[in-house]
Amino acid sequence: MSTATRSLPRTIGAHAILLTYTAIALFPVILVVMNSFKSRAGIFGAPLTPPTAKTFDLIGYTTVFGQGDFFHYFQNSLVVTVASLFFVLLFGAMAAFALSEYRFRGNTLMGLYLALGIMIPIRLGTVAILQLMVASGLVNTLTALILVYTAQGLPLAIFILSEFMKQVSNDLKNAGRIDGLSEYTIFFRLVLPLVRPAMATVAVFTMIPIWNDLWFPLILAPSEETKTVTLGAQLFLGQFVTNWNAILAALSLAILPVLILYVIFSRQLIRGITSGAVK
Amino acid sequence: MGSLKIENVKKAFGPVEVLKGIDLQVTDGEFVVFVGPSGCGKSTLLRVIAGLEDSTSGRVLIDGADVSVTPPAKRGIAMVFQTYALYPHLTVKNNMALGLKQAGTPGAEIERRIKIASAMLSLEPYLERRPAELSGGQRQRVAIGRAVVREPKLFLFDEPLSNLDAALRVNTRLEIAQLHRRLKATMIYVTHDQVEAMTLADKIVVLNAGRIEQIGSPMELYNSPANEFVAGFIGSPKMNFIDGARLGETAKTIGVRPEHLTVDTKSGAWKGTVVHAEHLGADTNLYLDCEKAGLITVRIFGVYNAEPGSTLYATPDAAKTYRFGADGKVLR
Ligand SMILES: Nc1ncnc2c1ncn2[C@@H]1O[C@H](COP(=O)(O)OP(=O)(O)O)[C@@H](O)[C@H]1O
Numbered sequence: 001m002s003t004a005t006r007s008l009p010r011t012i013g014a015h016a017i018l019l020t021y022t023a024i025a026l027f028p029v030i031l032v033v034m035n036s037f038k039s040r041a042g043i044f045g046a047p048l049t050p051p052t053a054k055t056f057d058l059i060g061y062t063t064v065f066g067q068g069d070f071f072h073y074f075q076n077s078l079v080v081t082v083a084s085l086f087f088v089l090l091f092g093a094m095a096a097f098a099l100s101e102y103r104f105r106g107n108t109l110m111g112l113y114l115a116l117g118i119m120i121p122i123r124l125g126t127v128a129i130l131q132l133m134v135a136s137g138l139v140n141t142l143t144a145l146i147l148v149y150t151a152q153g154l155p156l157a158i159f160i161l162s163e164f165m166k167q168v169s170n171d172l173k174n175a176g177r178i179d180g181l182s183e184y185t186i187f188f189r190l191v192l193p194l195v196r197p198a199m200a201t202v203a204v205f206t207m208i209p210i211w212n213d214l215w216f217p218l219i220l221a222p223s224e225e226t227k228t229v230t231l232g233a234q235l236f237l238g239q240f241v242t243n244w245n246a247i248l249a250a251l252s253l254a255i256l257p258v259l260i261l262y263v264i265f266s267r268q269l270i271r272g273i274t275s276g277a278v279k
Numbered sequence: 280m281g282s283l284k285i286e287n288v289k290k291a292f293g294p295v296e297v298l299k300g301i302d303l304q305v306t307d308g309e310f311v312v313f314v315g316p317s318g319c320g321k322s323t324l325l326r327v328i329a330g331l332e333d334s335t336s337g338r339v340l341i342d343g344a345d346v347s348v349t350p351p352a353k354r355g356i357a358m359v360f361q362t363y364a365l366y367p368h369l370t371v372k373n374n375m376a377l378g379l380k381q382a383g384t385p386g387a388e389i390e391r392r393i394k395i396a397s398a399m400l401s402l403e404p405y406l407e408r409r410p411a412e413l414s415g416g417q418r419q420r421v422a423i424g425r426a427v428v429r430e431p432k433l434f435l436f437d438e439p440l441s442n443l444d445a446a447l448r449v450n451t452r453l454e455i456a457q458l459h460r461r462l463k464a465t466m467i468y469v470t471h472d473q474v475e476a477m478t479l480a481d482k483i484v485v486l487n488a489g490r491i492e493q494i495g496s497p498m499e500l501y502n503s504p505a506n507e508f509v510a511g512f513i514g515s516p517k518m519n520f521i522d523g524a525r526l527g528e529t530a531k532t533i534g535v536r537p538e539h540l541t542v543d544t545k546s547g548a549w550k551g552t553v554v555h556a557e558h559l560g561a562d563t564n565l566y567l568d569c570e571k572a573g574l575i576t577v578r579i580f581g582v583y584n585a586e587p588g589s590t591l592y593a594t595p596d597a598a599k600t601y602r603f604g605a606d607g608k609v610l611r
């Protein structure tokens with residue numbers, strides 16, 4: 001190991017900062033997971049201690065699995081998140097490719113128009129969206145949520161991806177054209193693999209707000225059939241009594257799928273960075 | 280067969296005119312080099328020939344057929360790029376095979392062509408490797424191999440040696456020259472380096488700011504440049520240009536190549552002070568600050584010892600002195 005770039009005090013310093021940050025970031029998550037395994041008395045009596053033999057209780061989880069159809073809510077959340085993610089990445093990448101690759105009249109204007117959504121929150125249009133969904137008979141369907149989330153995620157996706165696509169070598173695309181590849185093959189086989197790290201970044205940024213969203217499920221799809229996990233957890237949040245055991249259990253469970261998706265994408269992200277493009 | 284004819288091709292990007300009317304004829308089997316400074320439109324012209332860029336006006340004919348509406352893959356061309364542009368996810372073999380597969384060539388025929396090309400370019404040990412596992416020189420040979428297997432009417436090279444280091448550049452240059460001799464194919468080669476142009480070309484096309492300045496064989500361009508631009512661009516070190524008025528000449532500018540000047544310690548046409556001497560072994564470049572001619576370069580064959588600050592007299596070879604008019608054209 002070279003001493004020019006690594007010194008012990010510096011390594012310790014860097015790790016101290018990183019560990020502190022990790023502790024701060026993980027603290028609420030650990031608190032939620034820990035308390036979800038405790039009895040009501042345990043949660044309120046000593047919220048910061050891990051479950052002991054006395055306070056250990058699975059009542060939260062039994063309530064969650066007993067009341068309401070939580071497995072179904074999970075499924076809804078997953079369907080909505082994965083489908084929205086798929087469409088955001090697909091259409092976002094295609095639009096970004098068109099904007100960065102082809103010269104046409106109004107290219108810059110179109111890019112600005114598509115990026116406008118980053119600055120204007122989609123919730124401002126809730127009333128209009130609701131009217132639209134009512135008119136098209138999509139209220140209380142997952143399709144409504146998927147459409148809205150796709151629209152919500154596209155601006156940032158297009159903005160980030162078009163920057164990255166501009167950096168993909170023109171020579172590579174031209175080599176493909178001379179070899180007779182169609183524009184679609186060039187896009188899917190040559191360009192997309194090279195912007196995979198950017199795709200993973202966009203995926204993570206898009207996924208979290210969708211999974212956590214309460215607003216649109218509440219307004220567009222509150223029916224029992226189409227409830228998402230975040231909406232389902234509201235069941236335990238009463239005006240007078242709140243079932244903390246159940247809420248904490250539901251939240252702990254809700255972390256899992258998002259964690260799995262994140263692990264998948266972050267591996268892509270790292271692989272993309274380390275594999276290195278061919279110059 | 281592989282002849283090319285370009286008729287009054289113009290290309291504009293928005294309001295910017297990059298090619299301002301190019302006319303050119305390339306006969307079968309010729310090695311033509313487009314040379315010119317960076318940004319003069321060489322790559323754009325090559326891309327128009329390849330069909331990767333539409334010309335704003337004018338016609339491109341390959342083997343006499345107008346290819347204006349023919350897609351790149353159907354033009355019977357192959358192109359080698361400066362950045363190699365290999366497909367990162369494919370092995371060397373598949374990189375070479377892809378174009379043929381797309382064209383529906385039978386598998387056995389693809390195998391045969393890859394075998395010949397990889398033997399020609401010593402690529403056999405690397406056929407199963409990915410581009411990332413190859414050095415720069417090997418990658419460029421794969422890119423050349425990918426062009427060779429297509430058996431095109433027309434090879435297009437866009438500065439293929441620019442990303443290689445100096446030693447490798449000379450080797451690969453030699454390989455391209457041999458390739459041309461073996462295949463007897465028509466090749467068009469773009470470079471900003473006049474040495475590559477002089478060493479490879481049957482015919483050089485000198486481009487400047489979107490126009491053709493002169494077309495000719497390397498020696499024609501060297502011996503009888505049509506204008507000041509070509510005279511200054513071809514030859515290294517660059518030709519000396521001296522203000523005609525300072526020498527009492529009628530011509531606007533007088534041009535003398537560094538190798539057409541002789542020096543003497545006692546007498547000569549232009550008296551000057553040695554500013555700097557570059558000793559290259561085979562020859563010596565002297566920079567002289569002359570009273571009459573200003574700062575000039577003199578190239579002397581062999582070793583010549585001259586101390587900076589000492590006085591030398593330079594004399595031009597009158598038979599090899601060029602006279603240029605106010606418009607930059609050579610005066611006969
Ligand atoms: N796609 C493009 N859009 C706008 N301008 C371009 C484009 N491609 C090339 N140009 C311009 O055309 C000119 C010639 O470029 P090029 O043909 O690449 O020059 P070179 O002789 O160095 O190969 C340059 O000034 C460049 O800025």
Ligand SMILES: [Mg+2]
Pocket residue numbers: 321322323438
């Ligand atoms: Mg170029």
